[in-house]
Amino acid sequence: MPTAIPADSVGLVSPKVEHFAEPLALACGRTLNDYQLIYETYGELNAARSNAVLICHALSGHHHAAGFHDLNERKPGWWDSCIGPGKAIDTNRFFVVSLNNLGGCNGSTGPSSTNPLTGKPYGADFPVVTVEDWVNSQARLANVLGIEQWAAVVGGSLGGMQAMQWTMSYPERVRHCVAIASAPKLSAQNIAFNEVARQAILSDPEFHGGHFQERNVIPKRGLMLARMVGHITYLSDDAMGTKFGRGLKSEKLNYDFNSVEFQVESYLRYQGEEFSSRFDANTYLLMTKALDYFDPAAAYNDDLAKALSTAKADFCVISFTTDWRFSPERSHEIVDALMAARKNVCYLEVDAPQGHDAFLIPIPRYLQAFRGYMNRIAV
């Protein structure tokens, strides 16, 4: 809990909910007839409606990106380090919109919502959604908010994929795309880690084919394992080494399976436990699938430059040296394609030990460059 709201915070914020009754056709071939999106806004939309910035969240993210819901909230929104007055995404200049994606578990329609056809939670019957579907749903939210064109669409990791997709799906509606710690598509290794996470959830006896809510249980073990393996890929080997090394949990080794011997084991178990009690297993499956499916070059014979050729936005691409989930080489692929497609692109490779998670961390060099790029955007 903050004793007082910091001066560079967007302060107290409240989520809003927007209902959509117009059917949304999805990439999977199915249609959502009715859905809602929960979102927050920070800053003020200017008279020209030219200063709107969309924040796209990553795998386990949500709409609460900055500020505090109340004074008892222990931590501010997940990207508070980058969103606020005077920050990289300066709310004195920008009107910032941050939503929870369709299929999420934080207030937007998703697997834990009631399926109007059955009166029960969707569970596993919720359709698989893709990055393109999300962008389409975000465009409808923009319509409702009266935002014809975003000054910028910004995201890290899976959020960066949405930012890129915006420039391809709605070229006229994005002036700038900021893709941080992202990739143009998952590698086989990325998919493999996702598959382990999915199998952990799917094989949990409490998963019940995705209809666990009706039985008042959750596939806690599976979700915990999924998060543990995910978490390892968010941190660099170095970062884990610095944070935990081979530090022991107690003074001496116990030589059994039930004791926690090393601090890193204790940390991972805690992360898994905590996550499994707050996140929906079906949403986790959906999010990993959206990651797997994203591959805009696929329709262009694997030519990413061609896929990006219709974009009208300028681009800012940022990567982190020790990120091995989406390494700098993956950002190079994006930058190379943008250059080949004759787009304006700024690229920054930040020397940072934190791995993939770096995009959430207030690293001075990163914030400076991010702020520099955002500040030069005319509104």
Place this chain on the structure above:
Amino acid sequence: MPTAIPADSVGLVSPKVEHFAEPLALACGRTLNDYQLIYETYGELNAARSNAVLICHALSGHHHAAGFHDLNERKPGWWDSCIGPGKAIDTNRFFVVSLNNLGGCNGSTGPSSTNPLTGKPYGADFPVVTVEDWVNSQARLANVLGIEQWAAVVGGSLGGMQAMQWTMSYPERVRHCVAIASAPKLSAQNIAFNEVARQAILSDPEFHGGHFQERNVIPKRGLMLARMVGHITYLSDDAMGTKFGRGLKSEKLNYDFNSVEFQVESYLRYQGEEFSSRFDANTYLLMTKALDYFDPAAAYNDDLAKALSTAKADFCVISFTTDWRFSPERSHEIVDALMAARKNVCYLEVDAPQGHDAFLIPIPRYLQAFRGYMNRIAV
């Protein structure tokens, strides 16, 4: 099945079993009063008993390292590419001993063996064994075979740790140590991956606290997940990319959770399935613990050079460029410590795309150097 035994094979081999009635005190504080080790030998022990080479296996390995048990065997032993007449470990020169370690599930006493105190399988009551314990048990096998001193102790990965431990536990009994794709201790990330694997097994409802055998079940899902996550760490990102890329299993995407979309998912599931039906879950737990605990420098204030100072062996250390489980940097730590301790050490970093698994693969440059080192060992 080979249509005929290849000329450079050790041919048909049969395992032997040795019983030990002398109690073995273990690092965990417990004692094994009675145990057996299963092993194979290839080549002939010379009159001077100076040509014996010990092979130490890795996590899921066993005694059957070369040749065929019968003509119907689909594949030869796991290191057949390196052991045989004219091969890196030349059975025309060397007498090769390969055993299944204590705690294993291929014939040596382990969790699936009968506990003489209860008449039931040990299960989770089998004591935690360490690399040092294994080396002690291997020394007793050497005594039985009349081998006072090994010409070389050789191993990859966890096997390399045993080879190094031999030079510290029994300096007079090892002339050469060959440690391939190994590390002086696990990193926090290595331990973290092991912990995910263990939690997958421990949290499987069919694990029953390690006493699943008595209930005639196996924690198949947990073991499958453990193997899947392990398997990812054995392959390089590049190798997975080359082998599978984003290749689809069928012609088009299915957009659901139950279908296998990508080939890499299918491969991983197969690997996990296959492993879970042949490997013991308690043994898997034990092996990952032995990896975690190995840290010979710990007793010397983290000074590996000091830990290795009493060794009398010469060393050959080999690493592979794309191995990210035990990267070349981990081998550099070994080499640096050996140089600081004024030991003779040859080091080779093999440019290989296969990741950690490279040590099992007949890569020409690797085999050439390995053979070169072994050939110069006087017998």
